Amino acid sequence: MTPGRRFRIYLLEARFQFVEVLREPMFAIPTLAFPLIFYLFFGVIMGTRGVSLAVPTYVLATYGVFGVLGPALFGFGAGLANERDTGVLLLKQTTPMPAGAYLFAKVMAALIFGAVVVAALFLMAAHAAGVALYRWQWFALAGVLLAGVIPFCALGLAIGAWARGRSAVAVVNLVFLPMAMLSGLWLPIYMFPDVMQDIALALPAYHHAQLALKVIAMDAGQPVPTHLAVLVAETLAFLAVAALGFRRADSFSMRRSR
Amino acid sequence: MKSARHLVGRSLTWLAIGVVVFTGVLATLPVPQAADGPARGVPEETFAIVDVTAFDGEAFRQGWDVWVEDGRIRHAGQKLDLPEDLPRLDGRGHTLIPGLIDGHVHSFLSTLRDALRFGVTTVLDQSTDPAFAAAQRPAREEVARGTEADLFSAGMTATAPEGHGTQYGIPVETLTGPDEATEWVRARKTEGSDWIKIIYEDGSAFDMEIPSLDGETVAAVIAAAHAEGLAAVVHVSTLETALEAMAFGADGLVHVWRDEVVSEADARRFREAGIFVVPTLSVMVSADDSALAALVRETDETMLSPIQRQTLDGRFPGGLAEGGDVAMENVRRLRAAGVRLVAGTDSPNPGTGAGISMHGELRLLARAGMGNAEALAAATSVAADAFGIAGRGRIAEGRLADLVLVRGDLERDVSRSHDIVAIWKDGYLVDRAVGSAGAGPLAEIAPAPAETLVADFEDGFEARFGAWDVTTDQLTGGASSANAAVRDGALVVTGEIAPGLAFPWAGVIWMPGAQPMQPVDFSGREAIRFRTRGDGRQYSVMLISTAEPAGPPPAVTFIAPEEWTWLEIRLEDFPTATPEIIAGLAFVAEEPVGAYTFEVDEVEVR
Numbered sequence: 001m002t003p004g005r006r007f008r009i010y011l012l013e014a015r016f017q018f019v020e021v022l023r024e025p026m027f028a029i030p031t032l033a034f035p036l037i038f039y040l041f042f043g044v045i046m047g048t049r050g051v052s053l054a055v056p057t058y059v060l061a062t063y064g065v066f067g068v069l070g071p072a073l074f075g076f077g078a079g080l081a082n083e084r085d086t087g088v089l090l091l092k093q094t095t096p097m098p099a100g101a102y103l104f105a106k107v108m109a110a111l112i113f114g115a116v117v118v119a120a121l122f123l124m125a126a127h128a129a130g131v132a133l134y135r136w137q138w139f140a141l142a143g144v145l146l147a148g149v150i151p152f153c154a155l156g157l158a159i160g161a162w163a164r165g166r167s168a169v170a171v172v173n174l175v176f177l178p179m180a181m182l183s184g185l186w187l188p189i190y191m192f193p194d195v196m197q198d199i200a201l202a203l204p205a206y207h208h209a210q211l212a213l214k215v216i217a218m219d220a221g222q223p224v225p226t227h228l229a230v231l232v233a234e235t236l237a238f239l240a241v242a243a244l245g246f247r248r249a250d251s252f253s254m255r256r257s258r
Numbered sequence: 259m260k261s262a263r264h265l266v267g268r269s270l271t272w273l274a275i276g277v278v279v280f281t282g283v284l285a286t287l288p289v290p291q292a293a294d295g296p297a298r299g300v301p302e303e304t305f306a307i308v309d310v311t312a313f314d315g316e317a318f319r320q321g322w323d324v325w326v327e328d329g330r331i332r333h334a335g336q337k338l339d340l341p342e343d344l345p346r347l348d349g350r351g352h353t354l355i356p357g358l359i360d361g362h363v364h365s366f367l368s369t370l371r372d373a374l375r376f377g378v379t380t381v382l383d384q385s386t387d388p389a390f391a392a393a394q395r396p397a398r399e400e401v402a403r404g405t406e407a408d409l410f411s412a413g414m415t416a417t418a419p420e421g422h423g424t425q426y427g428i429p430v431e432t433l434t435g436p437d438e439a440t441e442w443v444r445a446r447k448t449e450g451s452d453w454i455k456i457i458y459e460d461g462s463a464f465d466m467e468i469p470s471l472d473g474e475t476v477a478a479v480i481a482a483a484h485a486e487g488l489a490a491v492v493h494v495s496t497l498e499t500a501l502e503a504m505a506f507g508a509d510g511l512v513h514v515w516r517d518e519v520v521s522e523a524d525a526r527r528f529r530e531a532g533i534f535v536v537p538t539l540s541v542m543v544s545a546d547d548s549a550l551a552a553l554v555r556e557t558d559e560t561m562l563s564p565i566q567r568q569t570l571d572g573r574f575p576g577g578l579a580e581g582g583d584v585a586m587e588n589v590r591r592l593r594a595a596g597v598r599l600v601a602g603t604d605s606p607n608p609g610t611g612a613g614i615s616m617h618g619e620l621r622l623l624a625r626a627g628m629g630n631a632e633a634l635a636a637a638t639s640v641a642a643d644a645f646g647i648a649g650r651g652r653i654a655e656g657r658l659a660d661l662v663l664v665r666g667d668l669e670r671d672v673s674r675s676h677d678i679v680a681i682w683k684d685g686y687l688v689d690r691a692v693g694s695a696g697a698g699p700l701a702e703i704a705p706a707p708a709e710t711l712v713a714d715f716e717d718g719f720e721a722r723f724g725a726w727d728v729t730t731d732q733l734t735g736g737a738s739s740a741n742a743a744v745r746d747g748a749l750v751v752t753g754e755i756a757p758g759l760a761f762p763w764a765g766v767i768w769m770p771g772a773q774p775m776q777p778v779d780f781s782g783r784e785a786i787r788f789r790t791r792g793d794g795r796q797y798s799v800m801l802i803s804t805a806e807p808a809g810p811p812p813a814v815t816f817i818a819p820e821e822w823t824w825l826e827i828r829l830e831d832f833p834t835a836t837p838e839i840i841a842g843l844a845f846v847a848e849e850p851v852g853a854y855t856f857e858v859d860e861v862e863v864r
Contacts, residue, residue: 008266015269054351054665112276119283132288134556139284217666217674218351 009097014105021109027074028113035067035117036124038186044128054218056129060121061212062185064145067117069180069205072110072149073172076156079106081168084160103157110149110156118145133216140215148208151231154238155204161245179205189220204234289558300680301345302687304328306338310349311667315356315639315652317631318669324354326659329401329685334653352679353668355634356651357660359641360407360616361536362512362602364426366390367775369605369612370406372563375690376613377681379660382602382645383411384491384512387428387774388449395450401658403686407613410647412455412491413446416479418469422459422493425732433471436478443482453645454483454490455512458503463495463517463581477506489646491536497524510534510644512602514588516542516581525595534644536602537589539622543582545573545609549621553676557614563692565606570615572608572735573758589626599623600644601637608735617676630672659685704771706780706840710864712768715744724770724778729844731762738764738847748789748859757851764854765797765846768861777803777841780829783863786843787826792818792856795847801832802842811844812837818856 021027043056043063083089092102122138125131133141155175163171180186182196183205189197200206207227213219214227304327312322312334323338324331340346357379363369365386373381380398383391391411398408417423419432433442443454458476461468471479476492483490484507491510492503497518500511504527514537520528528535540550554570562570593599601623603615610618616637623633642651649657663679681688713721719742720726726749728740737756742749753764770778786799798813812834814827829837840863847854 008262011266011269012262015265054348058351115276115280119280122287123283126287130288135285135289138287138289142280142284217671217677221667221670 006098006101010101010104013097013101014108017105018109018112021075021079021113027079031067031070031074031113032117032120034070035063036120038066039063039121039124040128042186043125056125057131057133057216058188058213058218060125060129060131061141061145061216061218062183062188062209064118064121064141065148065183065205065209065212066180066185067121068110068114068145068148069152069176069185071113071117072152073156073159073176074169075106075110075113076153077159077163077172077175078169080157080160081163081165085165107149107153110153111146114146114149115142118142137215141212144208144212144215148212151204151208151235151238154235154242158238158241158245161242162248179203182206183209185209204231207231300687301347302682303685305345305347306340307347307349307354307661307663308340310352310354310663311669312653313353313355313631313634313638313668314654315642316635318353322349322354324349324653324661326661326682326685329659331653331655331657331659333655347663347680349663351666353664353666354653355662355664355668355675356638356653356657357662357681357683358616358637359601359647359651360603360605360613360619360637361600361641361645362538362604363612364604364606365394365409365411368563368565370394370409372566372612372614373407373616374405374613374681374683374688375561375563375692376616376676377662377664377678378407378613378616379662379681379683380408380410380642380647380650382641382647383409384455384493384602384604385412385415385423385428388413388446388451392450393773395452401684404683405689407683410452410645412453413449413451415455415457415493416442416471416476417457418471421469421471422457422461433475433479436475439475439478439482440485443479443486443488447486447488451488453509454479454488455493456480456490456503456508457493458499459493459495463515473502473506476503480506480508501527504528504531504533508533510536510600512536513538513604514542514585514592516585516588519584519587520591522591522595525591525597528592529596532598534598534600534640535589535592536600537585537592537623537626538602538604538619539585539589539626540603540605540610540615540619541574541607542585543622545570547582547622549625549673550609550615550618553614553618553621557676561690561692562611562614566611566614568734569606569608570611574608574735586622586626589623589628593627593632598640598644599628599636600641601633602641614676617673620675621673624672630669633672634668634675704776704778706770706778706783706863710783710862712770712861712863713749714747714860715749716747718744719749721768724768725774726766726768727774728765729767729842729846730764731756731759734759736762736764738762740764740766740846742766748857750855750857751845752853752855753847754853755847755849755851761848762851763798763800763844763846763848765844766858767802767842767844767846769842770840770863775802775841777839779838780840780863781838783829783838785826785828786861786863787824788845788861789822789824789859790816790818790856791820791822793854794819795850795854795856797854797856798844798846798848799827800842800844800846801829801834801837801840802844803834803836803839822859 043059182199183203207230210219211227306325308323312319321336325333358377359380360378361382362384363381365383391413394409415423424430456479460470480490489509491512492508493512494500497515601619603610603619605612605615620633638651659682661682665677665679666674707723728742730740731738736759740753742751751766755762796815798815800811800813802811812832814831816825845858
């Protein structure tokens with residue numbers, strides 16, 4: 001396959017998958033709206049009661065993580081499980097399309113949704129809450145937030161590889177909501193008891209949020225390499241878990257077809 | 259396949275549009291507006307900052323409430339029982355520190371205002387015009403809304419004739435021997451000097467030869483200061499002179515040295531002597547050092563006054579010789595030995611700026627191994643204790659409410675200290691905008707005397723009104739020189755324009771006001787008329803309207819020919835909107851580099 005052809009397949013698959021999720025309001029609306037509604041409530045309405053902009057600034061970073069986490073988990077976790085159950089995945093596997101294009105398309109869809117959420121959050125923070133950051137901070141924060149799709153997509157992939165169709169949504173929610181809360185995405189982590197703060201240390205969303213908070217100097221002070229190391233290790237672990245899941249699913253379907 | 263290709267193109271277009279819109283959104287988001295002044299609704303005078311991480315001068319305290327009443331701290335501690343109706347500021351996510359104390363500055367023009375705008379609420383001036391210091395001192399006793407940092411000053415500095423400290427155009431009574439020490443110190447005490455500053459500098463550390471007081475005289479001045487109940491601090495630039503000054507009984511050294519790394523044994527001797535050191539790393543490392551350059555980069559340019567910009571852009575002539583690492587190592591060793599270290603910037607020397615450089619000094623002290631709390635203590639309580647300034651540098655009951663609220667957690671990273679949310683001086687909010695603070699409304703400008711003649715130099719250097727002085731680019735870090743003398747009834751100006759600055763200058767300035775650089779209203783006058791002759795090169799008349807020019811002052815050039823020539827420059831020819839407001843008229847040589855000689859006489863504003 002020529003590189004040009006390969007590029008075209010990747011691009012078109014990304015486009016089709018993006019349009020597909022766009023047409024799925026059950027996916028698009030909550031993932032786009034939840035972070036914004038939460039930010040409106042905790043960041044703008046509650047957060048600007050004082051004269052200090054510390055709260056709206058802090059939660060901008062954490063709801064940004066929340067906003068990127070949603071599309072990645074749901075797109076990969078629920079979407080993948082669903083496509084496998086309905087046979088769409090099998091259909092795609094029978095086409096000459098490289099498997100990479102499928103994964104690339106999913107990551108791109110998550111990235112684009114994430115970017116939309118991030119842009120909307122930033123606009124709301126800037127114009128409704130009055131948050132002002134240095135130019136480099138706006139760009140760095142956006143960059144750090146969007147880079148989060150990588151570990152979160154890996155986590156989604158792991159879930160999608162193991163969970164079956166309808167239960168996948170439930171599993172994703174079981175991971176998504178508690179992790180968001182325990183990682184301090186809804187309320188600042190320092191407001192939690194110590195035990196809960198210890199749990200957060202194991203969660204990828206916590207480390208990603210800390211990196212985002214580092215940009216605005218509101219993180220808990222752990223070194224950047226620690227966060228990066230945890231995120232890389234967990235991403236690799238998720239990918240390994242996903243690979244195991246696919247292998248099991250393949251042998252399972254092979255046994256069934258025999 | 260055609261439609262697939264079509265879709266590829268459309269997808270790419272949309273992707274491109276998406277990327278452009280996304281970056282466009284990011285690029286148009288608001289950035290912190292310095293000119294906005296303090297955040298809306300920040301309380302002052304009587305209020306509380308609640309649930310804040312406070313640095314009380316010694317240590318960080320979590321979850322503190324700080325209750326300010328009538329400009330003083332009434333209570334500070336955890337979970338205070340605050341009145342229901344007390345205005346309060348949510349301090350979560352921020353750090354509250356005592357107003358910073360810069361342990362080594364030189365004050366003039368807008369430096370006190372600039373210092374305050376960057377959270378330096380008190381400066382310890384290590385020599386300035388005694389008249390300026392005397393005029394500033396009363397303000398520090400008042401608890402009132404102010405626009406300037408409080409000044410404590412050594413006033414005039416003790417140095418040898420032509421020694422270091424005499425080159426800045428401020429009056430200095432020099433000393434020639436130990437027998438003059440007592441009288442000299444008493445004169446300073448009468449002038450109001452808060453301590454005595456002595457220059458012990460022969461230039462050897464800079465490959466220069468500078469006349470210096472001898473050791474005996476330094477020792478005599480220290481002894482005389484102690485006899486008068488004043489502390490004595492010494493400017494040194496070598497380890498050898500530092501050790502000598504310690505042996506003479508100095509209370510403090512106002513620089514660290516860059517010539518030699520101090521041994522552990524000597525560092526211990528400094529500790530045992532109880533002497534403190536103000537390292538002034540800001541002028542010891544290169545002004546292009548990464549920490550300092552980053553600080554300037556992270557500072558909104560509109561926050562900087564013209565003088566701050568000028569001095570920050572300045573560089574020591576010829577650059578700094580190597581030695582910054584030695585200075586760093588010395589600070590490291592002195593700290594390890596337990597020597598008291600006081601943060602100070604030596605601003606506004608070339609490469610530094612009043613106020614702003616204090617945040618660079620904190621970064622450098624942290625780099626030299628000081629912990630975040632330790633560095634902040636050096637810039638607050640330790641500085642206050644070293645110089646015996648009561649009531650400052652601490653957040654505690656009864657202290658002045660000189661407070662700085664900084665975004666983020668300084669306990670973790672002191673290099674964030676410049677990210678200031680609000681500054682209170684005596685409990686009053688400080689407007690951080692340039693020029694907004696007491697910029698001198700037009701109503702305060704005195705009218706000019708009826709007389710049009712400024713000076714005919716028949717009876718010497720005196721002007722009919724106002725005063726003459728020499729002015730050179732040394733003010734902004736240049737090395738040009740000027741000498742003025744009256745000869746045969748005319749003012750003879752000689753000197754040399756030195757390379758190093760983009761716009762070097764040197765010459766004389768006439769300031770018409772009762773105070774230096776005080777503007778005077780010459781409405782109704784049309785021209786400046788004077789007689790000149792000289793070496794045939796080009797000179798400028800600069801018209802300075804305010805004490806804080808926003809950039810180079812408007813100027814009109816002239817040639818000083820060999821024969822006496824009358825010149826008349828119309829005020830309207832100066833490229834400024836207010837040529838009738840004159841704070842100073844400077845007659846200066848500029849480029850090209852080299853020696854110059856010119857004379858002026860019969861100066862008139864008519």
